[in-house]
Amino acid sequence: MNGKELAMEKNKEGGFQAPGTFVIVMFFFVWFVVIYFVNWAMLSGTWAIR
Amino acid sequence: MASITATQERNFRTCPVTSLKVHLPAQKLVIANAVAAVVFLMIGGILALLIALTRWEAVHLLPADLYYRFLTVHGTVMLVFWIVFFEVAGLYFGGAVLLNARLVKPGLGWLAFLLMMAGAVMTVATIFAGKADVMFTAYIPMEAHPAFYLGVILFAVGALLAVGLFMVTIVVAKMEKRFTGSVPLVTYGLVAAAVIAVFTLLSGAITFIPAFLWSIGVIEHFDPLTYRILFWGFGHPAQQINLAAMIAVWYALATLTTGAKPINEKLTRLAFLAYILFINLGSIHHLLVDPGLSTTNRIFNTSYFMYLAVLASMIHAFSIPAGIEVAQRAKGYSKGLFQWLVKAPWKEPGFSALVVSMVIFGFVGGTSGVIQGAAQINLIAHNTLRIPGHFHATVVAGTTLAFMGLAYYLIPLMTQKQLVGRKWASMQPYIYGGGMLLVALGMMWAGIQGVPRRTWDIAASGSTLGAPAYEGSGVTLAVMGVGAVIAVLGGAMFIAIAVSTLLFGKKQQA
Numbered sequence: 001m002n003g004k005e006l007a008m009e010k011n012k013e014g015g016f017q018a019p020g021t022f023v024i025v026m027f028f029f030v031w032f033v034v035i036y037f038v039n040w041a042m043l044s045g046t047w048a049i050r
Numbered sequence: 051m052a053s054i055t056a057t058q059e060r061n062f063r064t065c066p067v068t069s070l071k072v073h074l075p076a077q078k079l080v081i082a083n084a085v086a087a088v089v090f091l092m093i094g095g096i097l098a099l100l101i102a103l104t105r106w107e108a109v110h111l112l113p114a115d116l117y118y119r120f121l122t123v124h125g126t127v128m129l130v131f132w133i134v135f136f137e138v139a140g141l142y143f144g145g146a147v148l149l150n151a152r153l154v155k156p157g158l159g160w161l162a163f164l165l166m167m168a169g170a171v172m173t174v175a176t177i178f179a180g181k182a183d184v185m186f187t188a189y190i191p192m193e194a195h196p197a198f199y200l201g202v203i204l205f206a207v208g209a210l211l212a213v214g215l216f217m218v219t220i221v222v223a224k225m226e227k228r229f230t231g232s233v234p235l236v237t238y239g240l241v242a243a244a245v246i247a248v249f250t251l252l253s254g255a256i257t258f259i260p261a262f263l264w265s266i267g268v269i270e271h272f273d274p275l276t277y278r279i280l281f282w283g284f285g286h287p288a289q290q291i292n293l294a295a296m297i298a299v300w301y302a303l304a305t306l307t308t309g310a311k312p313i314n315e316k317l318t319r320l321a322f323l324a325y326i327l328f329i330n331l332g333s334i335h336h337l338l339v340d341p342g343l344s345t346t347n348r349i350f351n352t353s354y355f356m357y358l359a360v361l362a363s364m365i366h367a368f369s370i371p372a373g374i375e376v377a378q379r380a381k382g383y384s385k386g387l388f389q390w391l392v393k394a395p396w397k398e399p400g401f402s403a404l405v406v407s408m409v410i411f412g413f414v415g416g417t418s419g420v421i422q423g424a425a426q427i428n429l430i431a432h433n434t435l436r437i438p439g440h441f442h443a444t445v446v447a448g449t450t451l452a453f454m455g456l457a458y459y460l461i462p463l464m465t466q467k468q469l470v471g472r473k474w475a476s477m478q479p480y481i482y483g484g485g486m487l488l489v490a491l492g493m494m495w496a497g498i499q500g501v502p503r504r505t506w507d508i509a510a511s512g513s514t515l516g517a518p519a520y521e522g523s524g525v526t527l528a529v530m531g532v533g534a535v536i537a538v539l540g541g542a543m544f545i546a547i548a549v550s551t552l553l554f555g556k557k558q559q560a
Contacts, residue, residue: 017313017379018372020387025368032417039421042498046430 061152065463066558072464075156076146080139080464081552082163084457087135088548090170091450094128095541097121099534102489104506105435106531107524114506118183121504123174125186129288129445130202131170134209136453137243137295138162141216143460144240144298149233151223158215165208173201185504187285190261190277199262203255210251213244235315236305239298242322243291249330250291253283275342286333289445290359294325296411296449297366299456300404301373306459307401308394309381310373318369324362332359335423339432345425352423360420367412370404399475403455406483411448414490415440433504435530436497439490446537447486451479454544461548467555471547478547482540488533496526 016022062071097120103111112120146153153159176182181195188194220241223229233241257280264272301318304310312318334351337343378390395401418440422431431437462469469475501508501523510517 018375020390021368021371021375023387024371028367028412031413032420035417036421039427043427043430 068463070147070463071150073146073152075159076142076153077464079153079156079159079163080142080147080460082160083135083139083142084460084464085552086163086167086170087132087139088545090127090131090135091541092545093174094124094132095538095545097124097127098541099538102531102534102538106527106534107508108528109531110507112506115180115183117506118185118504119177119180122183122185123177126173126177126202127170128450129186130205131166131174133292133445133449133453134205135166135170136457137247137291138166138209138212139460140295140299140453140456141212141240141244142219143464144237145216145219145223147463148237149220149223149229151219151226151228153215154219154222155215158211162208162211162215165211166205167208169201169203169205169208171201172197172204176201187281188261189281190264190272190274193265196262196265199258199265203258203262206251206254206258209247213247213251216240216244232319235312235318236298236302238319239294239301239322242326243294243298245326246287246291246294246329250284250287253280253287257281257284275340278337278340279343282333282336283330286336287330289441290325290329292445292449293363294322296407296452297322297363299452300366300370300408303400303404303452303455304370304374307398307404308374308377310370310377312369312373313376314369317365321362321365321369324358328358328362332423335428338423338425338428348425352425357420360416363412363416367408370408397476399458399472399479400455402476403451403458403479403483406479407448407451407455410443410451410483410487410490414487414494415443415448418494419444431497433502434497435493435501435503438503439493439495439497442486442493443490447483447490451483451486454482455479457544457548461551462555462558465552465555466558467551468558469547470550470555471543474543475547478540478543481543482537485533485535485537485540489530489537490533492526492528492530492533496520496523496530499523499526501527 061074063074064071100112101117101121101124103109104117142153142159145151173182176195176197179195182188182198184192184194184198188198220233220237232238257277260269260272261277263269301312331351334343334348338348338352374394375390378384378394383390383393394405396405418436421427422436422440458469458475461467497503499520499522500518501520508517508520508523
């Protein structure tokens with residue numbers, strides 16, 4: 001069975017097959033956004049706009 | 051269908067564990083290239099320790115000339131020789147062994163190996179002799195001895211030959227009906243790496259051949275910006291080869307350790323294709339502070355094209371853990387959100403190498419790369435330790451650790467010997483990964499404090515102008531130094547296990 005068939009076999013009602021991974025990926029996305037924002041915030045403090 | 055002769059069939063053995071039909075000439079080439087890879091990893095690792103203990107200001111181990119010399123060797127050996135030798139071993143494994151096929155013309159494989167070895171030895175010897183203190187990038191107008199450029203050219207020709215042999219092997223395997231349908235996903239990923247390798251190595255040729263001719267006086271002038279554009283046409287795609295190969299290895303390790311399969315293989319294969327199409331255009335992020343290139347050119351390439359390659363990485367970043375989760379849930383580990391992860395085989399070195407490699411590559415290396423690749427951020431990040439911090443998280447904690455994880459399966463399979471030091475192998479990915487995390491974070495934070503890269507003495511002692519204070523860098527460089535000691539210990543463990551298995555491992559039944 002390929003991965004998709006395995007997933008469907010495990011949960012015949014359908015639905016999301018990798019909820020744990022989804023949470024991890026969302027955590028990664030939030031991490032990315034925060035790090036991105038922090039870097040740009042630091043850059044904005046480097047040169048003052050007068 | 052191409053006919054298979056009886057002589058060709060006699061050159062196989064069947065692995066009792068995997069049932070793979072192993073072509074014996076391919077096996078010898080896999081071992082030879084893997085051994086060469088580990089030798090260069092060892093050289094690069096020893097130098098890594100010496101360099102880190104020099105950048106750690108409180109220790110400041112090496113004198114200036116040796117620092118720049120060893121940094122040149124370290125960069126060249128680690129970014130090119132260790133990784134490409136291992137990848138060539140992987141190509142022969144993925145193109146022949148995984149397909150139950152024969153390696154076409156093994157003699158050419160040995161010629162490729164000899165060219166690569168001769169080139170690598172020539173380059174390293176020239177640098178150690180003090181004739182090429184030019185860093186891995188060898189930016190014109192810094193001039194190295196002609197043997198440096200010639201060595202790199204020879205290595206590239208050998209690697210190109212190996213890549214060609216891999217591709218022909220797959221075509222012949224298909225004609226001989228060694229496999230049906232499409233190639234397995236791992237081999238597909240290696241094909242993507244090989245395609246990128248072709249235009250990478252050709253870019254290398256059009257960079258280093260004129261540089262060689264300039265070093266022997268045939269060409270009078272080689273424009274530095276032209277060199278840099280051509281060099282990064284080789285340099286960054288070379289890292290994308292590593293990326294495609296690493297991701298192929300991730301899928302292999304996920305399957306080997308948990309039985310995982312991608313939940314959407316078509317999308318996964320499309321993601322590999324995206325790497326081929328978009329990465330070269332994104333390579334311009336290495337030239338963001340160079341004069342002579344328009345801002346439009348720089349921002350367009352480092353935005354849209356790089357993001358399409360990053361999108362491919364996002365697909366794999368979801369696909370691999372999702373495949374593991376589905377496989378683990380199918381085994382009954384389906385309580386709550388994370389039982390599948392808690393009950394995963396964390397003591398299995400392939401699994402721990404996979405996870406540590408993915409986490410550090412993604413959370414630290416990948417994010418920092420995308421951020422530093424924006425023109426505005428790059429203006430303050432370029433030439434600081436932030437840049438080595440990024441690529442140590444990707445190439446070292448990511449690719450090198452993934453390759454180490456695969457080696458724990460490849461070595462017993464190819465040598466037919468039981469792994470020596472299995473208990474140490476279980477711990478090694480955590481030690482190596484933990485050390486490299488400290489190295490990457492220490493470097494990045496020091497870079498944020500302004501500490502430059504490729505600089506022996508950041509205090510600029512003896513200069514009349516002095517240097518900035520780089521406040522806090524005493525701590526961050528110490529974090530980097532301590533991390534390097536731990537990581538080198540982890541690297542030494544891997545080399546000890548690999549060498550011990552090769553020399554003293556108990557022979558398994560053929």
